[in-house]
Amino acid sequence: MLEYICYIILMNKGEYMSGSNFIRGTLLLTGASFLSKFLGMIYVIPFTNMVEETGMTLYGFAYIPYTILISVSTIGIPQAVSKFVAKYNTLDDHYTSMRMFKVGSLLMIVTGIVAFLIMYFGSGFFASLSLDPATEDISLDEVQHAMQMISFALLIIPSMAIMRGFFQGNQSMGPTAVSQVVEQIVRIAFLLIAVYVVVDVVGGTNATAVGFAAFAAFIGAVASWVVLGVYWKKRRKFIQRPIDQQKVKKNIPVKQLLKELFRYSGPFVLVGIAIPLYQLIDQFTFSHAMAAIGKEAESSIAFSAFNVQGHKLVIIPITIATGLSLAIVPEITKAFNAHQLDRVKKQSNQALQIIMFFVLPAVIGLVILADAIYGGLFGIRQLEITSTVFAWYAPVALPFAFFTVTSAILQGVERQNFTLISLGTGVLIKLLLNAILIQQFAAVGAIIATWIASTVAVGLNLWQIRKAIAFPYRKFFKLSLLMVIFTAIMGIVLILVKWVMGLFLDVYENRLHAIITMLIGVGAGGIVYLYLGYASTLFERITGRRIAILDRIIGR
Secondary structure, three states: OHHHHHHHHOOOOOHHHOOOHHHHHHHHHHHHHHHHHHHHHHOHHHHHHHHHHHHHHHHHHHHHHHHHHHHHHHOOHHHHHHHHHHHHHHOOOHHHHHHHHHHHHHHHHHHHHHHHHHHHHOHHHHHHHHOOOOOOOOOHHHHHHHHHHHHHHHHOHHHHHHHHHHHHHOOOOHHHHHHHHHHHHHHHHHHHHHHHHHHHHOOOOHHHHHHHHHHHHHHHHHHHHHHHHHHHHHHHHHHHHHHHHOOOOOOOOHHHHHHHHHHHHHHHHHHHHHHHHHHHHHHHHHHHHHHHOOOHHHHHHHHHHHHHHHHHHHHHHHHHHHHHHHOOHHHHHHHHHOOOHHHHHHHHHHHHHHHHHHHHHHHHHHHHOHHHHHHHHHOOOOHHHHHHHHHHHHHHHHHHHHHHHHHHHHHHOOOOOHHHHHHHHHHHHHHHHHHHHHHHHOHHHHHHHHHHHHHHHHHHHHHHHHHHHOOOOHHHHHHHHHHHHHHHHHHHHHHHHHHHHHOOOOOOOOHHHHHHHHHHHHHHHHHHHHHHHHHOOHHHHHHOOOOHHHHHHHOO
16 A cells, blocks of 8 residues: 555656556655655654754764665665666566576675674774764763664665665566655654653663664664565565576676676765765764864754754755656666767756756755754754754755766766766865864864865766766756746745744744744745746746646646
8 A cells, every 4th residue: 555655646647647667666766765755854853852962963973874884885786786687687587687686685695794793893983983082962982882773774774775676677666665665664663762762751861762763773674674575475476487487597607797786886886875975074073173173062063953954954855856857867878878969968958957946946945044944843952053054054955966966967878987086076175174174164164165075076077977978058057047046036035034024033032933934934935936937937948848736826
């Protein structure tokens, strides 16, 4: 049933719903991904209210390196297996597809164990990198404990991920979609219940509560495995049937299989770890640099505000925009292989425009309403600090989204190896500037370093796209200028709304006031921008089609 709920979330009654399994699978996966991300943002609200910013920083210290190790331990293998299986199934070589799945599963079990050992036994070292001894509200033992608790999930997530990739390669998106949503629901439910019991029922410490919150990743992964196991049991005979019927079974050497698999997997892992790498650099330098300038007292609060709660908010527009844009990438790949460069340029331009159209107004809205949004969602404690760093952090959504999409375009035009250069350059800049800028501008310095590093990385990708396909940016800049104008109008409206609301409400003193200001501000800004985009036909020019729901609401 959940599989169909995920599908219905994005279902449109237009011509694209003509029974196509491919479209159905794509929408199912996109809907599940969005729902998973949305749930991942929503749970942070009650979680923050229970453990406050200090507890969220402790949780972030465990979760960020865990995310990196997940990406490195899977090394893009699940997505690569999906591509590999789809390729060999098309060639009617189902036997090789199954061999690759078995080889990949064994590899993922090994890398999962290695990742677990690194994080569990290296937790003391990672904790010392993350936390300056001068920080009083968090101890090294607490950071180490949280890292150890989350490390258990590394034992099973890599092998679980490859199972998802195998199903996707067989054009079966339901198992991945449902297991993603179930994993998130179970993880969040366990996390919130455990934290509530520890903090409010038995009166335990924040550190103990965060430890259970970190362990929730393992519980969610187990639930996902159960779902995938049920699907495997139901579909095993259908998967095995074409293998049994295959007359000629090629025994391709394992070395050759792995070589092809790694060739596919490289680009996926690079894009997947880009954003977490910037966060990890902050984690290993922020506390020490803040202590060096005597601001260790606000270090945990500021880190939490932009790298945990703030990041969860920023990732929502990134997810929506990149999800829509990346749906175009298979068409770019197909057109490039068919030597249809005009079509490649058109699709690439559309992907970039979608990012600008959705993320730019979201960024400006977050900046203007930063105090109301942060205070309304996460509480008004230390709002002078938290809202300021959140307002500075919001703009990184734009380069983050552009990096993801430009990297995907480069993959589509067979220039995926350049992603290593652009990402490496960005990470190097972040490493060189982070501590210097933090000591110069305090917490905001880390965010400025991320701006500079990610923007340079995007600039390199855009340059390489132009070089690869002689991409003309004139049309993109022309429409972007229109989006900037519409966003500016929306921003003026938001400023006026906020000023009027400020005459009666104080977001720094009353959380309900912050919630009211947030809801009215977001509603007003959204209506203004959507109307301008619709009335000017900007929507239609970007997407290439009418927006049916806006036709019904606004009329034309």
